[in-house]
């Protein structure tokens with residue numbers, strides 16, 4: 001997959017995507033990235049990329065022309081069709097389902113706004129989707145773009161050593177929160193590892209983990225789960241848990 005990033009700070013993303021799973025995916029050629037800086041396409045002595053907002057108000061707005069030239073250069077760099085995404089608090093929430101959809105595309109282009117944002121005419125003319133990583137405002141879209149890069153990169157075939165772990169992460173295979181994880185030592189002053197995980201009984205371990213995911217999701221993120229839509233096995237696991245809790 002190819003990801004182009006249009007940003008006034010293209011190195012920022014490059015560094016954020018240089019380590020770990022994403023860095024390894026790039027080393028393996030599973031993911032290629034290129035940054036494009038609108039300032040390189042800005043005209044005049046001051047190479048302006050922003051200007052004051054019509055109608056007054058605080059801050060600055062990114063100018064159309066440098067963005068348009070940077071986007072055109074990025075598009076021309078590869079023949080594959082490209083999905084142009086603008087990262088902003090006004091975008092649709094990024095979910096794992098959306099990540100899976102994006103991860104299957106040949107190319108992405110992530111546009112990172114700074115200041116108060118981008119001239120609306122550019123967005124209307126050039127952007128395919130506007131996405132938000134959460135309901136908060138950052139100083140620039142670069143961190144949001146780095147989140148998309150990471151989430152998409154780890155889903156590239158071969159990016160994760162044990163493909164299984166990609167599936168078991170929360171929000172992936174089944175839309176539930178992840179179960180708790182434990183490692184050595186078995187005994188610790190902070191507590192003991194649950195016996196079922198030491199039993200070697202993989203069917204019981206899988207059941208316990210599913211039960212933990214269900215309970216955690218109901219307790220922490222009831223918005224993610226519709227109990228009436230649960231299968232018989234999941235309903236049984238919840239009933240057993242509630243019985244154990246004397247609920």
Ligand SMILES: NC(=O)c1ccc(NCc2ccccc2)nc1
Pocket residue numbers: 087088089113114115116117118131132133134135136137138139140141142144
């Ligand atoms: N929640 C997000 O995904 C997000 C994305 C970008 C951003 N800051 C840059 C910006 C500010 C205002 C308008 C457009 C872009 N902050 C948060």
